[in-house]
Amino acid sequence: MGRLSWQVAQIAEVRPETRRVASLFLDVPGWDGHQAGQHVDLRLTAEDGYQAERSYSIASPPDGRRLELTVERLEDGEVSPYLVGEAHQGDRVELRGPIGGYFVWRPELGGPLLLVAGGSGVVPLMAMLRHRAATASRVPTRLLYSSRTLEDVIYRDELERLAAADESLTVIHTLTRAQPTGWQGSARRIDAALLKEVGWGPEQRPLAYVCGPTRLVEAVASDLVTLGHDPFRVRTERFGPTGVQ
Amino acid sequence: MDERDLRLDGNHAAGMLSEVFQFEMSSEWAGCANCGARNQLGAMEAYAHGMGAVLCCPGCGQIVLRVARGGGRWWLDLRGMAWLQLDEGAWLLE
Numbered sequence: 001m002g003r004l005s006w007q008v009a010q011i012a013e014v015r016p017e018t019r020r021v022a023s024l025f026l027d028v029p030g031w032d033g034h035q036a037g038q039h040v041d042l043r044l045t046a047e048d049g050y051q052a053e054r055s056y057s058i059a060s061p062p063d064g065r066r067l068e069l070t071v072e073r074l075e076d077g078e079v080s081p082y083l084v085g086e087a088h089q090g091d092r093v094e095l096r097g098p099i100g101g102y103f104v105w106r107p108e109l110g111g112p113l114l115l116v117a118g119g120s121g122v123v124p125l126m127a128m129l130r131h132r133a134a135t136a137s138r139v140p141t142r143l144l145y146s147s148r149t150l151e152d153v154i155y156r157d158e159l160e161r162l163a164a165a166d167e168s169l170t171v172i173h174t175l176t177r178a179q180p181t182g183w184q185g186s187a188r189r190i191d192a193a194l195l196k197e198v199g200w201g202p203e204q205r206p207l208a209y210v211c212g213p214t215r216l217v218e219a220v221a222s223d224l225v226t227l228g229h230d231p232f233r234v235r236t237e238r239f240g241p242t243g244v245q
Numbered sequence: 246m247d248e249r250d251l252r253l254d255g256n257h258a259a260g261m262l263s264e265v266f267q268f269e270m271s272s273e274w275a276g277c278a279n280c281g282a283r284n285q286l287g288a289m290e291a292y293a294h295g296m297g298a299v300l301c302c303p304g305c306g307q308i309v310l311r312v313a314r315g316g317g318r319w320w321l322d323l324r325g326m327a328w329l330q331l332d333e334g335a336w337l338l339e
Contacts, residue, residue: 004263041260053295055257099260101272102287214252235288238253 004096006043011091012066017154021120022084023059026067028095033062036131037104037124037209037237040069040097044079052078057123057211057237058098061130067095070154072120103209103237107132111139111207114199116190116220118146118212121239122154125211129162129169138168144198146190146216148177172198190216192223202228211237255289258298261312262286265319268331276327279307286310 013025036058043053054077060068073084087093105113105128113132115125122145132139147153153173163171174186174194186194200206208229210220217238224234259271271287282304289300289309297313302325311322323329 004260039256039260051295055260096260096263099263099269099271100256100287101269102256102259102285103254103271214250218252236254237256240251240253 004099006094006096008092009067009095011087011089011093013089014087017070018152020073020084020152021070021154022073023068023070024083024087026069026093026095028067031067034058034067034098035101035104035106036061036127038098038100038127039124040067040095040099042069042079042083043094043096044082045094054079055099057127059123059126059130061127061134063134064130070120070123070126103211103235105131105207105209107135107137107139109207111141112200112204113139113141114206114208115141115143116145116195116199116208116210116212117143118190118216119148119152120154121210121212121216121237123211124237125209126155126158128209129159132169133162133166138166140168140200142170142172142198142200144172144174144190144194146174146176146212149175150180150183170198190220190223192227195220195223196227199224199227202230205230205233208234209237210234212239214238214240251292253291253293254287255285255291255300256287257293258291258300258312259287261293261298261314265312265321266331273332274330275309276329277302277304277307277309278325278327280305281327 009026009028011024012027015023017023039055039057041055045051056069059070071080071083074080117125159171163169176189179187210217217236221234221236225231256271262270274283274285276283290303292299300310302309307325309325313320
């Protein structure tokens, strides 16, 4: 019993998701499970003993067989260029987790759910959507997801399948940098007008989870409160200055 | 990039705090000693780096908690925190 400690995990599979994003499937002996929305701290140690530590959101649902982390490669990063590009099956990394009781969703928390993601901010929200599907929850849910281009959309096929199989789930994409020919969807950064158009009204008291680069998260959270949403029902997870949406 | 881009959520400090406290701290509530606002630590604004983290009140910006690690010790500065509520149900079990 006691505080969280570091443990060794082994990479069982690396699956490319987009040009800059990959999912790592990890075997973690004695993993006790987690909640949708939680993260882990991951630590790499160089041969000279230098250590670098970063937080990564868990993508797999609580009942997942393996722990899945989906990681975006940051060119000037210390950890992600290894995880996306160099890491191979059989490699070992150190983990501490699961962490966080704030940015989590369980079916009994209800909804309606408003999930807002920028780029790889979709990862913890995907754990929520997967958990929601696995528990056959029909909590009305809308995911508003901002990506640079269609090729940068993480989990694109799976999101399409989930939405097609479930009338209570709607996925709305906005592509901020380039749009394919004939794109009917939104093509601008998430703003108050877009949130008002596709999100739930404040009178429906949605539970909102917003995740992505710090600027996007703060702009969306501020817009939601301005639109009349209860600040205590808007939960945020800022990724810092990672990526540009 | 400016300082604003580096801002994170208290949630990010939860791993570090879990080495100090036996509770899942991001869901625990604390009061700001400056403005009195009550917030979950996970909802506070955070600045973090390898050695430590600073949590600030989302209401007034006052530093509520500072935690740092170095020389085989943990350091905690809680001057900005009026009170801290710990939920028995958030006890971390291994």
